[in-house]
Amino acid sequence: MNRYLPLSILALAILAFATLMLVIAPGIQIDARNVPEGLRNYTQAEQNGRDVYVAMGCVYCHSQQPRSPDQAPDGERGWGRPSVASDYAFDAPHQLGTMRTGPDLLNVGARLPSEGWHLTHLYQPRAIFDWSIMPAYPFLFERKDRAAPSDTVVTLPPAYAPESGVIVARRDALDLVAYLRALDRTYPSPTDALRDDGYASGPAAEDPNASEGDS
Amino acid sequence: MPVTLGLLLALSFVVSLLALAFLIWAIANRQITIDQHDAETVFEAGEVRGDAGEEAHPHRFDPVQAGIDQISARPVLVLIAAATFWLVAGSVFGLIASLKLHWPDWLDFAAPLTFGRMRTLHLNLVIYGWLSQAGVASVMWIIPRIFHTPSRRPQLIIWGALLWNIGVTLGAVAIARGWTDGEEWLEIPWQVDIFLAAGGACFIAPLIQTTRARQVHHIYVSGWYFLAAILWFPVLFVVANLPLYGGAQEATINWWFAHNVLGLWLTPLGVGAAYYFIPKIIGKPIYSYAVSLLGFWGLALFYSQVGIHHLIGGPVPTWLVTLSVVHSVMMFIPVIAVAINQHVTVAMNLWALRESIPLRFISFGAVMYTLASFQGSIEALRSVNTITHFTQYTVGHAHLGAYAFVSLVMFGAIYQILPRATGRVFPWPGLLKLHFWLVVIGFAIYFLALSIGGVLQGLAMLDATRPFRDSVEVVLPYLQARSVGGTLMTLGHLVFALNLLGLAFMTRDESASTVAAE
Numbered sequence: 001m002n003r004y005l006p007l008s009i010l011a012l013a014i015l016a017f018a019t020l021m022l023v024i025a026p027g028i029q030i031d032a033r034n035v036p037e038g039l040r041n042y043t044q045a046e047q048n049g050r051d052v053y054v055a056m057g058c059v060y061c062h063s064q065q066p067r068s069p070d071q072a073p074d075g076e077r078g079w080g081r082p083s084v085a086s087d088y089a090f091d092a093p094h095q096l097g098t099m100r101t102g103p104d105l106l107n108v109g110a111r112l113p114s115e116g117w118h119l120t121h122l123y124q125p126r127a128i129f130d131w132s133i134m135p136a137y138p139f140l141f142e143r144k145d146r147a148a149p150s151d152t153v154v155t156l157p158p159a160y161a162p163e164s165g166v167i168v169a170r171r172d173a174l175d176l177v178a179y180l181r182a183l184d185r186t187y188p189s190p191t192d193a194l195r196d197d198g199y200a201s202g203p204a205a206e207d208p209n210a211s212e213g214d215s
Numbered sequence: 216m217p218v219t220l221g222l223l224l225a226l227s228f229v230v231s232l233l234a235l236a237f238l239i240w241a242i243a244n245r246q247i248t249i250d251q252h253d254a255e256t257v258f259e260a261g262e263v264r265g266d267a268g269e270e271a272h273p274h275r276f277d278p279v280q281a282g283i284d285q286i287s288a289r290p291v292l293v294l295i296a297a298a299t300f301w302l303v304a305g306s307v308f309g310l311i312a313s314l315k316l317h318w319p320d321w322l323d324f325a326a327p328l329t330f331g332r333m334r335t336l337h338l339n340l341v342i343y344g345w346l347s348q349a350g351v352a353s354v355m356w357i358i359p360r361i362f363h364t365p366s367r368r369p370q371l372i373i374w375g376a377l378l379w380n381i382g383v384t385l386g387a388v389a390i391a392r393g394w395t396d397g398e399e400w401l402e403i404p405w406q407v408d409i410f411l412a413a414g415g416a417c418f419i420a421p422l423i424q425t426t427r428a429r430q431v432h433h434i435y436v437s438g439w440y441f442l443a444a445i446l447w448f449p450v451l452f453v454v455a456n457l458p459l460y461g462g463a464q465e466a467t468i469n470w471w472f473a474h475n476v477l478g479l480w481l482t483p484l485g486v487g488a489a490y491y492f493i494p495k496i497i498g499k500p501i502y503s504y505a506v507s508l509l510g511f512w513g514l515a516l517f518y519s520q521v522g523i524h525h526l527i528g529g530p531v532p533t534w535l536v537t538l539s540v541v542h543s544v545m546m547f548i549p550v551i552a553v554a555i556n557q558h559v560t561v562a563m564n565l566w567a568l569r570e571s572i573p574l575r576f577i578s579f580g581a582v583m584y585t586l587a588s589f590q591g592s593i594e595a596l597r598s599v600n601t602i603t604h605f606t607q608y609t610v611g612h613a614h615l616g617a618y619a620f621v622s623l624v625m626f627g628a629i630y631q632i633l634p635r636a637t638g639r640v641f642p643w644p645g646l647l648k649l650h651f652w653l654v655v656i657g658f659a660i661y662f663l664a665l666s667i668g669g670v671l672q673g674l675a676m677l678d679a680t681r682p683f684r685d686s687v688e689v690v691l692p693y694l695q696a697r698s699v700g701g702t703l704m705t706l707g708h709l710v711f712a713l714n715l716l717g718l719a720f721m722t723r724d725e726s727a728s729t730v731a732a733e
Contacts, residue, residue: 021538022522023464026535030467077679091461091465094398099609100605131687135330
């Protein structure tokens with residue numbers, strides 16, 4: 001190998017081929033899927049909350065991609081049916097995640113619908129689970145001597161309550177909870193579902209969609 | 216689905232035919248034949264061979280190389296200084312992030328200090344601030360040497376470094392303030408990425424110019440890796456940062472990019488540097504030069520398609536995941552090829568490890584490349600991945616590649632380059648050894664803790680009879696151990712920075728007198 005041009009052309013050609021296989025081909029396949037009937041776009045508040053989720057880096061501990069029962073007991077943990085590509089039609093940036101220091105959150109809105117629970121948990125996770133290692137987000141809240149009528153007051157056990165006054169949620173906390181409550185993909189898996197079925201086994205494996213049906 | 220599959224199969228068939236045609240052409244035109252003689256390209260005619268053990272003694276004067284090195288020295292020193300700064304900053308953020316995982320209520324009063332941002336700062340600073348710049352510095356040093364011609368447009372490289380560091384600084388500020396593109400490895404906002412792209416262009420243009428002016432017939436193996444990497448990375452970086460994507464498709468782009476940053480950017484930089492410095496320090500050409508071709512093209516073909524193993528079991532097509540798993544396993548081929556060349560060369564010259572501290576770093580890093588790749592191939596198997604995916608095991612593996620391999624090679628490269636670029640010696644040779652042992656022991660603790668903890672965490676999560684809290688509690692002591700290892704590594708980096716400062720602030724008189732004494 002003594003010539004620069006062939007080296008660089010071949011190197012770029014190989015990358016172009018990889019791009020075709022890893023980006024363009026799956027992109028075309030995913031784009032061809034319809035938005036599932038049960039999925040709606042985020043409201044303004046939910047989208048703001050999603051931006052807070054992204055900005056805080058929640059994705060570094062929470063995935064949003066329940067696995068199939070063929071692979072892992074995600075469904076039994078209440079994390080929902082295996083997710084499919086079109087479940088993320090309105091998600092930009094995607095937050096699929098690669099880590100489960102905390103549980104999967106794709107269906108946390110269905111599993112934990114209470115706004116008050118989430119506010120307490122975000123203010124101080126250890127007020128609910130003493131074993132939790134999730135960060136607290138006190139800067140999304142403020143302490144007030146007295147709550148105004150429009151304020152959302154956070155319920156706290158005495159150990160974590162302020163010495164005087166109340167803790168109320170700021171806009172970002174309320175929006176973040178709105179987003180978490182909107183995380184709900186419990187509608188049935190679409191018929192043109194697209195996901196990694198590499199763990200499917202037995203007769204169901206013959207039909208790529210068969211493993212999607214259960215949730 | 217069958218139509219897509221059929222198309223893809225037909226396509227890969229056509230591509231294979233094209234590749235075969237290219238191969239035949241290349242063999243017919245003697246593009247591929249290389250022989251052991253070509254491995255000697257790293258040496259100058261009449262050079263006194265063997266470059267070991269000079270960190271504490273003045274460097275032998277070598278007129279040809281001095282003429283070349285003199286031109287490269289300034290940009291290389293600028294890049295190394297900036298890289299070292301980001302290494303220290305990035306390690307501190309990494310350590311804070313690690314501590315926060317078992318002290319969750321520590322430093323929780325402000326958003327920039329939250330785990331999600333500390334971790335992100337750590338990753339971006341060590342990848343773009345430290346590893347990329349240290350890698351580019353060694354490329355800038357090695358390319359003129361193996362092409363036997365001085366670097367072209369060194370001033371432009373310094374401008375590039377300026378732009379690049381503005382980009383990294385702005386990126387860090389943006390991430391701390393919560394302005395992020397929101398995907399792993401791509402957090403720096405695309406608007407800020409323009410600085411990095413412009414800085415990168417200022418690195419690449421002089422390198423291509425230097426390449427075209429080369430005074431040697433043969434492009435040495437390090438050159439293949441470097442010349443390919445400086446084309447691959449810009450393509451990856453620009454395509455992945457275009458603000459056009461969303462949903463599951465964006466996830467495939469995310470991991471196509473993120474794994475290729477390791478595979479087609481950091482790995483070629485590290486492997487290329489090792490391929491140059493190992494024979495150079497030992498003074499003998501590498502063991503089996505012809506095999507290095509297999510290592511290089513194998514890396515290009517297989518590594519470029521492994522990224523989707525980060526989405527195993529996820530909402531992306533099955534064929535795509537399987538493709539990446541297969542390519543991950545195929546990585547055994549290029550990795551073994553590189554291992555034969557590098558490790559056998561060192562193993563036949565073990566004396567050099569005693570003589571040369573830089574070689575210790577580089578050779579240790581090269582061995583870690585082999586191990587990291589073997590581990591990665593196995594980790595991509597579906598049965599193994601089910602346990603390790605979503606756990607700290609992955610973090611351990613990432614550090615085996617990016618830290619134990621690439622960073623250690625870079626430490627060695629910098630220790631090897633600096634005395635030759637400055638004409639000075641390190642004032643405290645013992646601290647070089649201290650640095651080595653701190654990072655090696657620290658990393659061993661780090662890696663073992665996360666690997667064991669990660670497997671336990673994964674097994675707990677797979678067992679439906681155990682509550683989720685089990686997976687949190689079981690990994691906790693291992694996270695604490697990781698902080699211990701991380702502390703040692705960070706201390707090692709402070710010693711590294713101290714060594715560089717010692718060399719920088721040693722007075723001119725001392726260095727002049729030592730050189731004159733020879």
